[in-house]
Amino acid sequence: MNRATLMFGVLLALALPLSLLAGRVWLDPASTPNATIILAELRLPRAVLAMIVGGGLGAAGAAMQGYLRNPLADPGLFGIAPGAALGAVVALWFGYAASAWLLPLFALVGAGGAMALLAAIAGRTGGIALFTLAGLMVASLAGALTALAISMAPNAFAMSEIVLWLNGALTDRSWREVWIAAPLVTLGVVLLWRTGRSLDALTLGEPVARSLGIDTSKLLWLLILGIGLTVGASVAVAGIIGFVGLIVPHLVRPLTDRRPSQLIVPSALAGALLVLVADSVVRVLPLVTELRLGIALSLLGAPFFLCLLIRMRRGLA
Amino acid sequence: MTLSAQYLSLAGRLEAASCALEKGGITAICGPNGAGKSSLLQILAGLLETDAGEVTLDGESLASLESRAKRLGYLPQAPEIAWDVTVRSVVELGRIPHRDAATAPVEAAIAAMDLAGYESRRAQALSGGEQARVLLARVLAGEPEWILADEPLAALDIGHQQALIGHLKREARAGRGVVLVLHDLAMAMNHADRVLVLDEGRLVADAGPAEALSSERIAEVWGVETRWLGEEGARALAHA
Numbered sequence: 001m002n003r004a005t006l007m008f009g010v011l012l013a014l015a016l017p018l019s020l021l022a023g024r025v026w027l028d029p030a031s032t033p034n035a036t037i038i039l040a041e042l043r044l045p046r047a048v049l050a051m052i053v054g055g056g057l058g059a060a061g062a063a064m065q066g067y068l069r070n071p072l073a074d075p076g077l078f079g080i081a082p083g084a085a086l087g088a089v090v091a092l093w094f095g096y097a098a099s100a101w102l103l104p105l106f107a108l109v110g111a112g113g114a115m116a117l118l119a120a121i122a123g124r125t126g127g128i129a130l131f132t133l134a135g136l137m138v139a140s141l142a143g144a145l146t147a148l149a150i151s152m153a154p155n156a157f158a159m160s161e162i163v164l165w166l167n168g169a170l171t172d173r174s175w176r177e178v179w180i181a182a183p184l185v186t187l188g189v190v191l192l193w194r195t196g197r198s199l200d201a202l203t204l205g206e207p208v209a210r211s212l213g214i215d216t217s218k219l220l221w222l223l224i225l226g227i228g229l230t231v232g233a234s235v236a237v238a239g240i241i242g243f244v245g246l247i248v249p250h251l252v253r254p255l256t257d258r259r260p261s262q263l264i265v266p267s268a269l270a271g272a273l274l275v276l277v278a279d280s281v282v283r284v285l286p287l288v289t290e291l292r293l294g295i296a297l298s299l300l301g302a303p304f305f306l307c308l309l310i311r312m313r314r315g316l317a
Numbered sequence: 318m319t320l321s322a323q324y325l326s327l328a329g330r331l332e333a334a335s336c337a338l339e340k341g342g343i344t345a346i347c348g349p350n351g352a353g354k355s356s357l358l359q360i361l362a363g364l365l366e367t368d369a370g371e372v373t374l375d376g377e378s379l380a381s382l383e384s385r386a387k388r389l390g391y392l393p394q395a396p397e398i399a400w401d402v403t404v405r406s407v408v409e410l411g412r413i414p415h416r417d418a419a420t421a422p423v424e425a426a427i428a429a430m431d432l433a434g435y436e437s438r439r440a441q442a443l444s445g446g447e448q449a450r451v452l453l454a455r456v457l458a459g460e461p462e463w464i465l466a467d468e469p470l471a472a473l474d475i476g477h478q479q480a481l482i483g484h485l486k487r488e489a490r491a492g493r494g495v496v497l498v499l500h501d502l503a504m505a506m507n508h509a510d511r512v513l514v515l516d517e518g519r520l521v522a523d524a525g526p527a528e529a530l531s532s533e534r535i536a537e538v539w540g541v542e543t544r545w546l547g548e549e550g551a552r553a554l555a556h557a
Contacts (some may be wrong), residue, residue, distance in 0.1 A: 069399035069400070197413060200406075200410060200413070201410055201413050202399070203398060203399045203400050203402060203407075203410070204397055204398060204399075204407070204410060204452070204455070205393065205395075205397035205399075207359070207364055207391070207393050208391065208392075208393060208397075210364055211362055211363075211364060211386065211389065211390070211391035212386050212410065212411075212413045212414055212459075213385065213386025213387075213413065213414045214413070257402065257403060257406060258400045258401045258402050258406075259400065259402055259406055260400065
């Protein structure tokens with residue numbers, strides 16, 4: 001276990017109880033009526049889901065940056081999140097979202113479709129450039145179809161529902177979403193964790209990695225599966241929550257020895273912490289309607305990204 | 318104990334040829350830019366597939382050889398270190414094929430490349446010559462039977478060039494196979510036991526250095542009139 005894993009593990013353990021108590025109404029377990037029910041049925045599943053979603057996105061971002069050897073890479077580049085979003089939008093468009101299981105199911109099918117398309121285009125050769133381009137095209141196609149669905153929405157209600165859903169949130173989530181996401185994200189994080197050694201080898205470039213016996217096409221498959229499961233399941237239960245996969249590995253990297261393998265587990269923990277804290281903050285903010293978590297994280301993420309670019313520009317100049 | 322490539326060809330880059338390399342000496346691959354030197358080295362390392370034929374290591378096909386990564390160490394021409402990792406982390410990557418964390422070979426490689434005291438420095442922040450030594454130390458840490466290096470001397474000053482070639486010679490004397498792509502013909506002449514000359518994808522010579530790199534051959538392949546000065550083992554190439 002490295003220093004960063006320990007640090008984010010401890011912070012997460014401290015943040016979880018605070019997050020359970022935090023909200024528009026702060027909970028006092030001793031005096032608040034129905035405190036046990038509120039905790040067990042509302043706040044605990046929401047907090048657990050925040051950690052699952054954040055953990056999956058953080059690990060996916062760390063693996064993605066390691067694979068592309070680029071600190072600006074984001075798991076969204078693979079087109080899996082837009083694919084999952086498209087699936088969910090289709091469910092909303094046809095009004096299937098009234099049934100609680102159908103929306104996540106459609107989103108998972110969308111993520112699976114994006115993964116299959118990626119694998120069909122780029123999976124056999126395993127080239128990084130081809131793969132990135134294929135991911136961008138899948139993302140662009142899914143984005144265009146989503147925009148088409150919004151513009152041709154059957155009624156104003158469906159349209160606003162779609163737009164609202166696309167700005168991810170954890171409002172009104174229950175244990176059902178936890179049971180959908182937990183096994184998929186856990187499996188995805190384990191697959192990504194297993195790519196660590198190969199990602200370390202890639203530090204010296206693809207030919208060297210192959211000469212060290214790394215099977216680069218197997219690595220690509222593991223990544224598609226791992227990122228597909230983590231990101232696909234996250235979008236299925238929470239909608240699009242951007243920037244976590246980009247920011248978290250950056251925050252964590254200076255605390256590690258910078259080997260990609262050492263970044264995956266602490267990034268999962270830090271992602272869980274970030275989404276948990278961000279979701280608690282949007283609950284506490286005194287606004288008329290709760291700020292959507294996806295919007296809040298983008299509001300935080302975009303300036304962060306700009307600072308990063310400015311710092312990099314200084315470094316390059 | 319041979320690494321042999323037979324009838325290899327690579328569309329547009331290399332014509333069919335056959336060569337069998339022996340351990341215990343330095344084999345240099347020479348030729349003008351674009352002759353196919355790096356491609357040949359990558360084929361020997363099992364990293365490029367040929368249209369036909371196969372590369373074998375002691376009679377076993379490289380394509381299906383599980384132990385390839387343990388037995389062949391490959392160093393590409395362009396150095397690449399993607400993350401700001403330490404020198405020790407880079408050298409330790411050489412142990413990946415062995416799936417162990419043995420420290421003795423890593424320490425030995427660090428010492429052999431004169432990198433003691435550099436272990437915790439960031440590899441990206443080092444000079445080109447220092448990085449070249451770090452990357453070669455990574456190859457040595459894997460204790461391969463064969464070292465296949467593409468222009469390992471290119472970024473080094475003359476002192477480190479001499480030290481590195483001396484080290485590779487010792488590795489060869491100790492029974493390893495060393496195959497180097499070399500642009501510096503004097504280096505090949507003075508230090509290689511055998512030289513392969515490539516010209517536009519054709520293997521035009523496979524012989525000892527005196528024969529493979531004769532003035533006539535250099536004129537024919539490189540199109541430059543030259544003559545060798547000095548004595549055997551310390552020759553220099555001068556324009557005629």
